Amino acid sequence: MSFAERINRLNALVRGWTHYFKLASTWRKLKELDPWVRSRLRYCIWKQWKKPDRRRKNFIRLGIPPDQAYAWSRSRMGGWAIACSPIMKTTVTVERLQKRSYISFTDYYLKLIYG
Numbered sequence: 627m628s629f630a631e632r633i634n635r636l637n638a639l640v641r642g643w644t645h646y647f648k649l650a651s652t653w654r655k656l657k658e659l660d661p662w663v664r665s666r667l668r669y670c671i672w673k674q675w676k677k678p679d680r681r682r683k684n685f686i687r688l689g690i691p692p693d694q695a696y697a698w699s700r701s702r703m704g705g706w707a708i709a710c711s712p713i714m715k716t717t718v719t720v721e722r723l724q725k726r727s728y729i730s731f732t733d734y735y736l737k738l739i740y741g
Contacts, residue, residue, distance in 0.1 A: 629726070632670060636663070637729045644734045656731040667728070668718050669709035688717040 627635075644656070675681045678699045685695035698713045708714055720730070 629671065629674065632667075633726055633728050636667075637727065640729050640731055640734055644731060644738055648735065648738050653732070653735065656735050660730050660732055663731070664720065664723065665706075665709045667723060668714040669705050671718055672705050672708050672714060685717060688722075690717060 672681070675684055681699035682692075682695045685698055686692055690698065701708060701713065703711065724730075
């Protein structure tokens, strides 16, 4: 599935869960869930890039110097380890995910509770 479709489905899930659990005290659980969801999205992006050359080009596009992009694109770490490492956290930031219309659990929860 495309990344835009994945974000749309995730946003629908975020809205549904947050509306369902808004009366309960779920702030801490949602706060714990947010980093995992972002790591999962980073993992999906890493898997979408597939080949090292495409990864290198995308890292360069995201502002990483070419030498560093080459080294990161050929990392021997697994996909989940890459998603949780600074490699993807510094390039695919929360702000970039929000530009792609990602809604975090905690932001939406605070918006519901405090208006």
